[in-house]
Amino acid sequence: MGYYNSYLYSAGGLYLFVLTVIALYYLLTGQGERIDFGWFLTNTSPYMWAATGVGLAVALSVVGAALGIFTTGVSVMGAGVRAPRIKTKNLVSIIFCEAVAIYGLIVAIVLSGMIDTYDLDKVAKNPLILDNNIYSAHLIFWSGVTVGFVNLACGICVGTVGSGAALADAAEASLFVRILIVEIFGSAIGLFGLIVGILQVSQVKMGNAAA
């Protein structure tokens, strides 16, 4: 099992090497202008960006929540063996982690409701439609990424704190409520991500009507 890490590092290194070689080839044969991120960003399909944003929003949030529940749950189970009274009270920590996943779910539903198709013949008449669709798709993508990563961090944070809360509660009952306050602050950062994510997509207009 210890070898796997080295395999993964090698694979990552190979990937970076191939990327470097391709970039250097273009650069050194006088075709440096072919390395064009703007061309990539504007010519790729807006649907790719939008759908990826939706996916990342929920996926990363769920990963964060899962890691949090994993950390807390293990501690609650372990400490609950010696001090069974903590079991019911510490479920609150699990619920805080779950909330993080729900933030991601809400954002993903909101974002996917904004995705709409556009027709190329309407674009030919009004190029602004394509511009707005690209703009909206990028907003959706990065909104999803924002919410996803924020919830990932939040979930890990709440989980670690909840784990500490369970162990402290098992040692002394009065500690639980104090550590819960820390957990609430940790949960608030997930909410920040949700708010910013919704703010980002407030100007999204996809579809044929975008003009």
Place this chain on the structure above:
Amino acid sequence: MRSLKVLLLLGVAVTTLADKSAPVLVWESTESSAQALPAIPAMSNSQLQKHLNSLDSEALVMFIMNELNVEDFSGYPSAFPQLRREFESSLNAFTPSMSNPSQLSEQLDAYRRVTVDTQDVESLQLADGAQKTLFLVYVGDRAASERQAALQRTDELISTVLARVKSLTGKYSAMLTGKHTTMGGEAQRRKVRSLKAADEPAADASQFENLGCVFIYMSAPAVIRFSVAGDKGARSTWRVDLGNATFAADCNASDSSQTVTLSWNNISPEDHDQYKLTLDKIDLQLNFQAKMSGNDDPDKNKVSSWTLEPVTLTYSGTLDNHQQQETIDREEPLDFSNVYAPMEFSYHCTNRSWTLSRQNLTEEVAFSALELPGFQVQAFLSDDAPETFGRAWDCTTFFTIPIWSGLFLSLILLLVLVWSLMMLASVPTMDRFDDPRGQPLHVPNAE
């Protein structure tokens, strides 16, 4: 000395190649005289001939197949049931290889030759006035892939003919042979599949023109497509092939622009159902626009890249729609702005077609697209540039947008996969209660 040896070798080769050999089966009815066939394993042509000439039989039936191999007997054991019965119930002899056996028929002068019509065996008669009749049966086995079927047909033919001969006379002999073996056949007849004769390669219709400051190339003549008004507003496309173009270039228009004009004269495409078009002159004017490097010092201000803009297509001629003749003289602007190459590169694209920018086509026959196959062009060449195109700057990149999109998305998924594999790899085993000095686990071997 050496040339003599070569000649000798060639002579031997020629004779061996000319020699056709095939296996020979000979059998006689037991009623004929008990002159045993020569019992030597390899009967020669002359020996067999002598023997057959001296036979006491009234009829000799000679079956000549196109091809006969020893492998036909060993490889298809169930192919000759009736022949096997006949053969083994008579005095018989088998020679695996005899040279030119089919020519025996000409050499057997004691016999009167009768060629048997395989479709009409019933009308066979012994040749009257002769003592011995030679029945020649040419078994027309085609060089079919179904060798088994051909052999079975041969077998049936043999039994049919022999049944008829037996009804004519009791004293007969028979012989089965072939003109040659499969290997010794004429070179013209090929049993193996050969490649279909390839078509003549099409004449090279490409055009390369060195105009001093501009190189231009097309791999095939240009094509213009007209959009023809049809029934109920539907438009169809009419393809007009242009021939070779004549080129004219203006290299000194200015420091930052050059012009090339392609002309086609007297194009008369094949008649459309409704229209007849005669184009006297078609001109395509390409204006190359250079983008300078922007250095304030005029000596150092060089061309860094160029584009093709504006481009105009002018055509004039007559259009006849069977009711009236209309003189047309039109000028269409085309959008060639994607044609771009940096300095010292040549723009290249395969089968690129440029359609008209405006969409509403009201004329009956309106120009809709120009196609320049295999178009390659390089402008703003310096005087000491080599005579060939610079490196090609293709109209599509090597890594296209779909490739990059795929790589981007698979990177995201691979990162997820890698993270999960790392997590799996970090699961530790329980070692709280391990004791290095403890007894290893003993599992009794229960029978």
